[in-house]
Amino acid sequence: MSERYEKGLKQLNELDSNAAEGLIESFRDICPDLAKYTIEYPFGDVLQREGLDFKTRELATIAALTALGNCQPQLKGHISGALNIGCTPKAITEVILQMSVYAGFPAAINGMTAAKEVFESRGIITEK
Amino acid sequence: MSERYEKGLKQLNELDSNAAEGLIESFRDICPDLAKYTIEYPFGDVLQREGLDFKTRELATIAALTALGNCQPQLKGHISGALNIGCTPKAITEVILQMSVYAGFPAAINGMTAAKEVFESRGIITEK
Amino acid sequence: MSERYEKGLKQLNELDSNAAEGLIESFRDICPDLAKYTIEYPFGDVLQREGLDFKTRELATIAALTALGNCQPQLKGHISGALNIGCTPKAITEVILQMSVYAGFPAAINGMTAAKEVFESRGIITEK
Amino acid sequence: MSERYEKGLKQLNELDSNAAEGLIESFRDICPDLAKYTIEYPFGDVLQREGLDFKTRELATIAALTALGNCQPQLKGHISGALNIGCTPKAITEVILQMSVYAGFPAAINGMTAAKEVFESRGIITEK
Amino acid sequence: MSERYEKGLKQLNELDSNAAEGLIESFRDICPDLAKYTIEYPFGDVLQREGLDFKTRELATIAALTALGNCQPQLKGHISGALNIGCTPKAITEVILQMSVYAGFPAAINGMTAAKEVFESRGIITEK
Amino acid sequence: MSERYEKGLKQLNELDSNAAEGLIESFRDICPDLAKYTIEYPFGDVLQREGLDFKTRELATIAALTALGNCQPQLKGHISGALNIGCTPKAITEVILQMSVYAGFPAAINGMTAAKEVFESRGIITEK
Numbered sequence: 001m002s003e004r005y006e007k008g009l010k011q012l013n014e015l016d017s018n019a020a021e022g023l024i025e026s027f028r029d030i031c032p033d034l035a036k037y038t039i040e041y042p043f044g045d046v047l048q049r050e051g052l053d054f055k056t057r058e059l060a061t062i063a064a065l066t067a068l069g070n071c072q073p074q075l076k077g078h079i080s081g082a083l084n085i086g087c088t089p090k091a092i093t094e095v096i097l098q099m100s101v102y103a104g105f106p107a108a109i110n111g112m113t114a115a116k117e118v119f120e121s122r123g124i125i126t127e128k
Numbered sequence: 129m130s131e132r133y134e135k136g137l138k139q140l141n142e143l144d145s146n147a148a149e150g151l152i153e154s155f156r157d158i159c160p161d162l163a164k165y166t167i168e169y170p171f172g173d174v175l176q177r178e179g180l181d182f183k184t185r186e187l188a189t190i191a192a193l194t195a196l197g198n199c200q201p202q203l204k205g206h207i208s209g210a211l212n213i214g215c216t217p218k219a220i221t222e223v224i225l226q227m228s229v230y231a232g233f234p235a236a237i238n239g240m241t242a243a244k245e246v247f248e249s250r251g252i253i254t255e256k
Numbered sequence: 257m258s259e260r261y262e263k264g265l266k267q268l269n270e271l272d273s274n275a276a277e278g279l280i281e282s283f284r285d286i287c288p289d290l291a292k293y294t295i296e297y298p299f300g301d302v303l304q305r306e307g308l309d310f311k312t313r314e315l316a317t318i319a320a321l322t323a324l325g326n327c328q329p330q331l332k333g334h335i336s337g338a339l340n341i342g343c344t345p346k347a348i349t350e351v352i353l354q355m356s357v358y359a360g361f362p363a364a365i366n367g368m369t370a371a372k373e374v375f376e377s378r379g380i381i382t383e384k
Numbered sequence: 385m386s387e388r389y390e391k392g393l394k395q396l397n398e399l400d401s402n403a404a405e406g407l408i409e410s411f412r413d414i415c416p417d418l419a420k421y422t423i424e425y426p427f428g429d430v431l432q433r434e435g436l437d438f439k440t441r442e443l444a445t446i447a448a449l450t451a452l453g454n455c456q457p458q459l460k461g462h463i464s465g466a467l468n469i470g471c472t473p474k475a476i477t478e479v480i481l482q483m484s485v486y487a488g489f490p491a492a493i494n495g496m497t498a499a500k501e502v503f504e505s506r507g508i509i510t511e512k
Numbered sequence: 513m514s515e516r517y518e519k520g521l522k523q524l525n526e527l528d529s530n531a532a533e534g535l536i537e538s539f540r541d542i543c544p545d546l547a548k549y550t551i552e553y554p555f556g557d558v559l560q561r562e563g564l565d566f567k568t569r570e571l572a573t574i575a576a577l578t579a580l581g582n583c584q585p586q587l588k589g590h591i592s593g594a595l596n597i598g599c600t601p602k603a604i605t606e607v608i609l610q611m612s613v614y615a616g617f618p619a620a621i622n623g624m625t626a627a628k629e630v631f632e633s634r635g636i637i638t639e640k
Numbered sequence: 641m642s643e644r645y646e647k648g649l650k651q652l653n654e655l656d657s658n659a660a661e662g663l664i665e666s667f668r669d670i671c672p673d674l675a676k677y678t679i680e681y682p683f684g685d686v687l688q689r690e691g692l693d694f695k696t697r698e699l700a701t702i703a704a705l706t707a708l709g710n711c712q713p714q715l716k717g718h719i720s721g722a723l724n725i726g727c728t729p730k731a732i733t734e735v736i737l738q739m740s741v742y743a744g745f746p747a748a749i750n751g752m753t754a755a756k757e758v759f760e761s762r763g764i765i766t767e768k
Contacts, residue, residue, distance in 0.1 A: 029637040030628050031605040033689075038617055041681050042229040049673075052222035056184055060191035060223050064230045067192035067488075069326035070581035071618035074230075093287040094180035095188050101170040102192045102202075103488045104451075105294055106327035116286050125285040157509040158500050159477040161305075166489055169297050177289075195616075197710035198453035199490035221671040232579075232615045233678055234711035244670050253669040298485040308478035312440055316447035316479050320486045323448035323744075325582035330486075349543040350436040351444050357426040358448045358458075360707075360744045361550055362583035372542050381541040413765040414756050415733040417561075422745055425553050433545075454709035455746035554741040564734040568696055572735050575700035576707035576742045586742075606692035607700050613682040614704045614714075 005036065008044025014054070015043075015081035058082040059095050066096050066111030067103035075111060079118045089115075089124050133164065136172025142182070143171075143209035186210035187223050194224050194239030195231035203239060207246045217243075217252050261292065264300025270310070271299075271337035314338040315351050322352050322367030323359035331367060335374045345371075345380050389420065392428030398438070399427075399465035442466035443479050450480050450495030451487035459495060463502045473499075473508050517548065520556025526566070527555075527593035570594040571607050578608050578623030579615035587623060591630045601627075601636050645676065648684025654694070655683075655721035698722035699735050706736050706751030707743035715751060719758045729755075729764050 012020050023035045047057055058078055065075040082092055096115055100108035120127040140148050151163045175185055186206055193203040210220055224243055228236035248255040268276050279291045303313055314334055321331040338348055352371055356364035376383040396404050407419045431441055442462055449459040466476055480499055484492035504511040524532050535547045559569055570590055577587040594604055608627055612620035632639040652660050663675045687697055698718055705715040722732055736755055740748035760767040 027624060027628070030601075030631060031609055031624055034609050034612070034620060034624055037609075037612065037681070037685060038621070041677075041685075042617055045677060045681075046226055046229055049222060049225075051216075051218040052187075052226075056187060056219075057222075057226060059180075059184060059188055060226060061230055063188035063191045064195035064227060065618065067196055068231065068581075068618075069324075071622055074618040074621065088179075089286075090179040091184075094177060094185075097177075097287055097290055097293075098174055098180075098185060098188060099192060099488075100290070100293065101174055101489055102189060103196065104484075104486045104491075105298055106321065106324075106330040106486060107488075108290060109294070109330065110327060112283060112287055112290055116282070119286060155496060155500070158473075158503060159481055159496055162481055162484070162492060162496055165297075165301060165481075165484065166493070169293075169301075170489055173293060173297075193490065196453075196490075197708075199494060202490040202493065217670075225671055225674055225677075228616075228674070228677065230616045230618060232611075232619075233613055233682055234705065234708075234714040235616075236674060237678070237714065238711060240667060240671055240674055244667070247670060302482055302485055305478060305481075307472075307474040308443075308482075312443060312475075313478075313482060315436075315440060315444055316482060317486055319444035319447045320451035320483060323452055324487065325580075344435075345542075346435040347440075350433060350441075353433075353543055353546050353549075354430055354436075354441060354444060355448060356546070356549065356744075357430055358445055358744045358746060359452065360740075360742045360747075361554055362577065362580075362586040362742060363744075364546060365550070365586065366583055368539060368543055368546055372539070375542060411752060411756070414729075414759060415737055415752055418737055418740070418748060418752055421553075421557060421737075421740065422749070425549070425557075426745055429549060429553075449746065452709075452746075455750055458746040458749065558738055558741055561734060561737075563728075563730040564699075564738075568699060568731075569734075569738060571692075571696060571700055572703035572738060573742055575703045576739060579704035579708055580743065600691075602691040603696075606689060606697075609689075610686055610692075610697060610700060611704060613686055614701060615708065 002040065004040045004044035006044075007048060008039040008042070011043040011048045012039060015058075015084060016077065019077065019081075054085055055082070055087050055091075058085065058087055059091060062092060062111075063095050063099060066099040066107055066114075069103065069107045069110060072110070072114055076114045076118050079115050080122070083118070083122065083124075089119060130168065132168045132172035134172075135176060136167040136170070139171040139176045140167060143186075143212060144205065147205065147209075182213055183210070183215050183219075186213065186215055187219060190220060190239075191223050191227060194227040194235055194242075197231065197235045197238060200238070200242055203242045204246050207243050208250070211246070211250065211252075217247060258296065260296045260300035262300075263304060264295040264298070267299040267304045268295055271314075271340060272333065275333065275337075310341055311338070311343050311347075314341065314343055315347060318348060318367075319351050319355060322355040322363055322370075325359065325363045325366060328366070328370055331370045332374050335371050336378070339374070339378065339380075345375060386424065386428075388424045388428035390428075391432060392423040392426070395427040395432045396423060399442075399468060400461065403461065403465075438469055439466070439471050439475075442469065442471055443475060446476060446495075447479050447483060450483040450491055450498075453487065453491045453494060456494070456498055460498045460502050463499050464506070467502070467506065467508075473503060514552065516552045516556035518556075519560060520551040520554070523555040523560045524551060527570075527596060528589065531589065531593075566597055567594070567599050567603075570597065570599055571603060574604060574623075575607050575611060578611040578619055578626075581615065581619045581622060584622070584626055588626045588630050591627050592634070595630070595634065595636075601631060642680065644680045644684035646684075647688060648679040648682070651683040651688045652679060655698075655724060656717065659717065659721075694725055695722070695727050695731075698725065698727055699731060702732060702751075703735050703739060706739040706747055706754075709743065709747045709750060712750070712754055716754045716758050719755050720762070723758070723762065723764075729759060 096111040119125045155163045224239040247253045352367040375381045480495040503509045608623040631637045736751040759765045
């Protein structure tokens with residue numbers, strides 16, 4: 001276990017204490033290095049760099065994934081992770097709403113629907 | 129001139145005091161309402177909402193435009209605008225670097241090249 | 257309720273008499289302004305402008321959403337709406353088929369699958 | 385020369401009488417079949433199908449290329465072609481403006497800039 | 513039945529002996545020409561060209577569909593087809609993993625998840 | 641200099657003996673870690689993995705970058721690199737042509753134009 005891996009694991013655990021295990025388990029039989037690299041590069045190298053706090057980094061990620069619009073599982077994971085590290089629900093919905101400007105209303109609506117599902121599952125808003 | 133337009137104009141001027149005039153001039157003869165709507169909706173309605181400060185909004189925009197990778201003029205405009213409202217060069221380059229994770233290395237490299245051009249034109253780094 | 261909102265609501269109702277209520281209800285507890293803005297800007301400002309009839313606008317929207325390929329719920333909504341305002345099923349399938357040229361065969365196939373589900377739910381073609 | 389090729393050539397010539405020669409010349413030494421296929425499939429098979437008139441097809445193409453935002457040469461070619469077959473400048477700018485809703489303001493602004501260049505080169509609006 | 517169609521059908525059958533029937537059946541009542549064109553152009557014209565073997569072509573397709581990230585059904589179909597024509601599971605997972613570099617980690621993770629589902633359904637790896 | 645960096649540098653040099661220096665120089669004053677990470681992760685970790693030869697990896701990259709259509713400098717770099725490691729011009733043009741199927745004709749045409757520029761600069765085809 002490299003130092004990058006250890007650092008990445010700690011950073012990922014901060015975002016979601018179950019994510020690393022899920023990631024490792026998911027690709028264990030098909031490509032374990034995808035889990036290893038995901039822990040090492042994004043979480044070990046990038047997301048813990050100085051110069052930008054972790055909360056702002058998560059909001060930037062939510063912005064990008066909402067705009068790209070083709071990776072809803074990751075978007076939901078990062079919305080949940082952002083809440084775990086102390087981003088307010090309001091900051092998250094504001095970032096998603098803002099994407100109507102840069103990526104169009106369908107992207108914003110689908111991003112907000114992802115947030116709604118996460119917020120409901122955590123009791124932040126009431127499921128109907 | 130609606131209240132939304134006036135508010136948007138003020139917000140856009142904060143980002144770049146020449147942008148509104150350029151936008152209006154650019155589309156005057158072909159579709160003036162594109163300039164009007166851009167001032168009203170993004171700048172009048174969205175970017176001045178409460179719940180997220182303007183600096184974080186600009187970093188989210190830089191994240192999204194770097195990830196999308198198909199609107200370099202706007203990316204450069206927002207990098208310049210982010211500097212104008214007080215984002216540090218470091219925060220901007222960190223957001224762009226982070227996009228290597230979510231949109232790949234070519235997107236990050238092209239985003240960083242855009243930042244480099246803006247930083248050079250403002251003397252933040254020295255042109256070679 | 258602004259004049260833009262009232263105009264937008266009327267335009268959206270023309271497309272789908274249940275859509276506004278669904279949109280408002282969906283985001284009521286998380287971000288009601290996303291519904292408000294969607295009614296005001298796309299439907300109040302843009303889609304009722306002169307210079308292009310509503311049917312051609314809907315076909316243009318179907319073209320774009322098929323090509324982008326990352327917003328199937330909105331694509332299905334606009335296919336259904338296009339039928340409601342009098343676009344023929346043939347015009348819709350021709351636009352989608354045409355996207356094989358500009359966005360590739362997978363995009364066209366996924367767009368046509370969306371159309372198929374809408375057409376079946378309305379009895380235009382028989383579900384199997 | 386297949387029947388599809390002959391039909392496609394005629395259709396492409398209707399859009400732009402120089403386009404076929406340019407396309408053929410451009411790829412003669414590297415991949416002549418790309419020109420051949422472009423004439424056969426898009427122009428020979430798809431764009432002359434019944435059920436949707438050529439003008440609406442061009443507007444749908446302009447919508448898609450504006451939304452995708454990564455193929456400006458083709459967008460400009462189709463804006464020019466649309467004018468050649470009788471689309472009004474107004475219909476073209478309306479389609480592009482509409483894309484602010486479905487693909488965001490940067491996409492619409494870059495599409496309008498493409499239209500502006502085409503319109504200026506044809507004297508529809510005055511270059512400054 | 514044109515010669516292109518016959519050649520395409522044979523090529524598609526090599527990839528997946530049920531695909532053609534599924535494709536034809538799927539669009540029979542809504543747009544049969546989409547199935548016809550898919551057999552003729554991709555399979556009849558392109559994928560059987562000389563200069564690149566079919567296995568490498570399938571790996572290139574898997575690369576592109578993983579990177580685009582908005583056409584999972586086609587990605588899964590091509591992963592399955594690649595296995596049918598003799599691509600190794602390892603070659604497929606390597607191509608998908610490589611897309612983390614060019615399109616980001618979410619794209620690679622979603623592509624690998626698609627591969628996992630295909631591999632499990634074929635008993636290449638054990639479902640849990 | 642980590643082992644990953646050293647391995648990556650060697651791999652990148654194989655592709656293009658000037659690329660590393662250009663990359664390092666380009667981002668020296670703005671974000672040197674982007675060059676470092678590009679050498680370490682894509683070239684040190686991914687592109688030299690077993691299970692897929694380097695030539696096929698480059699063709700997969702060319703496929704993805706052609707399909708994405710928003711990173712022409714990198715596409716041209718990889719076309720040039722692919723030639724350096726022994727990919728035939730024909731294999732490269734076939735991969736690009738194939739993308740007309742998966743990402744549409746504009747993407748294929750813009751990819752082929754990139755290849756044409758690279759081939760001309762190397763005298764593979766004659767510039768006109």
